[in-house]
């Protein structure tokens with residue numbers, strides 16, 4: 117029987133540590149660390165996530181401001197808001213909720229965020245720092261994935277890891293972090309041939325494809341550790357909807373450990389956003405500049 121890696125419990129303990137850090141930062145800053153969350157349009161899933169981020173911020177003693185803009189907002193107006201937030205000394209972290217509407221160039225917007233306030237870790241400077249292992253702000257979901265893996269793995273050297281999905285926000289940064297620990301990493305995507313055989317050899321499986329139930333039980337090696345990042349809302353037979361991961365959860369009892377959906381990576385993403393915001397506040401004080409956050 118595989119062990120369940122409890123993302124909710126781990127997120128709670130990470131947030132308790134952040135609350136402690138925030139107490140000290142609040143004294144040194146003369147104000148609580150502040151996160152600005154920008155939401156363009158009214159995608160219902162995004163609204164739920166943004167609401168949750170703002171609520172969790174308050175719980176750890178940080179301030180948060182929500183900037184809700186209509187779906188038809190001009191790119192120029194959004195860039196002007198980012199500039200204001202960049203120069204606002206009460207704002208330590210800036211998060212622009214993705215996806216953005218099609219008429220806005222997301223790359224341009226993410227590039228406009230000051231790297232030291234980029235709590236998502238999506239700015240090219242932070243991407244570069246991650247790929248050279250020289251510190252910076254690390255994307256929240258990948259950071260959460262590593263913390264979940266760390267609960268069961270202490271030495272990654274030489275382990276075979278497969279990352280399913282090559283997005284800039286999950287797959288690629290997860291691969292970089294695993295490589296940094298000296299795992300042997302294979303990154304797969306829609307064009308990958310023989311995915312099931314690649315997974316079959318892996319000691320670590322990180323599934324981030326957004327394809328519900330993609331990873332079947334017989335793909336998974338006995339004793340592998342599985343992190344399921346995928347979250348897809350699906351219709352259930354009883355007419356309601358539920359969340360489904362990328363892994364056929366019921367078929368992987370022979371794994372060593374697995375994360376559930378929900379209650380796995382999702383809560384850790386938010387906990388890591390809070391800890392990144394605390395780190396950004398420390399950066400504003402000239403603290404922690406060269407510390408790697410993993």
Ligand SMILES: NC(=O)C1=CN([C@@H]2O[C@H](COP(=O)(O)OP(=O)(O)OC[C@H]3O[C@@H](n4cnc5c(N)ncnc54)[C@H](OP(=O)(O)O)[C@@H]3O)[C@@H](O)[C@H]2O)C=CC1
Nearest residue numbers: 281282283286305306324325326327345346347381382385
């Ligand atoms: N728990 C959390 O906190 C978070 C969860 N998520 C969830 O994680 C999932 C991935 O998110 P994100 O990275 O943004 O998604 P993207 O759609 O940007 O990327 C998905 C990646 O998976 C690959 N892919 C899709 N289908 C398959 C398949 N059948 N076989 C192999 N590879 C496949 C795609 O390949 P290609 O590039 O070739 O198209 C792409 O590289 C989603 O379900 C999302 O909801 C995302 C962020 C945070």
Ligand SMILES: Nc1nc(=O)c2c([nH]1)NC[C@@H]1CN(c3ccc(C(=O)N[C@@H](CCC(=O)O)C(=O)O)cc3)C=[N+]21
Nearest residue numbers: 165212213214215236256378379380381382383385386
């Ligand atoms: N700039 C930006 N940064 C992000 O980090 C970002 C984003 N845009 N856009 C969307 C994705 C998705 N994402 C999630 C956050 C929390 C849960 C989460 O808390 N999930 C819970 C519950 C989910 C539920 O009940 O709806 C769980 O899995 O247990 C999920 C997904 C962050 N994202």
